[in-house]
Amino acid sequence: MLVQPYLFFNGRCEEALNFYREKLGAEVLFQTHFRDAPPDSGHTPAPGTEDKIMHCTFRIGTTELMGSDGNCEPGADKPGGFSLSLTADDKASGEKLFNALADGGNVMMPWQPTFWTEGFGMLVDRFGIMWMVTIPHDKGYKS
Structure with a gap:
């Protein structure tokens, strides 16, 4: 079994990945955007979120983490x-x-x-x- 942190950045995932690259030497292993979801997936991105990150996997040191922009809702916790x-x-x-x-x-x-x-x-x-x-x-x- 493997447990991995999954982090939600509420619309700031790309900025976070760039920050972790610069500060910690993070390496992005996989990344897909909301626009990349197949039309028959039942997922239609909210207007303005098409270029946001739906899912990514990145490595810091020997640890792989996952992340997303999430729902990109203003005022999210x-x-x-x-x-x-x-x-x-x-x-x-x-x-x-x-x-x-x-x-x-x-x-x-x-x-x-x-x-x-x-x-x-x-x-x-x-x-x-x-x-x-x-x-x-x-x-x-x-x-």
């Missing part, structure tokens, strides 16, 4: 009830990734040492996705 956890190889790369994701977002817990690791931080990126960035736990680490 931001994603909630989950966080993506990104584990960097070391303190310097963790801090760099944290700062990259924080660009245009909201830092909830600044990048800092904690009682379990030399580097950890929490933020909500500019697309409303919550991230926890950390480095591997060092069993000998003491704050």
Whole structure:
């Protein structure tokens, strides 16, 4: 069994993919737009959403995620009830990734040492996705 995050960007999926490409080195593996749905599928895109992303698969590191523009409804709720956890190889790369994701977002817990690791931080990126960035736990680490 495989569990994969599926993220809805409420009309900002392409912008999010470009952001994750630039900041995290994401690679888009598959992408289809609402206009690409076959006429006999029963799905007619809402006017103005034809060029929005109906579905995509992208990779960050070794993890594949999926995403969509969703229904593109004004005032839609931001994603909630989950966080993506990104584990960097070391303190310097963790801090760099944290700062990259924080660009245009909201830092909830600044990048800092904690009682379990030399580097950890929490933020909500500019697309409303919550991230926890950390480095591997060092069993000998003491704050």
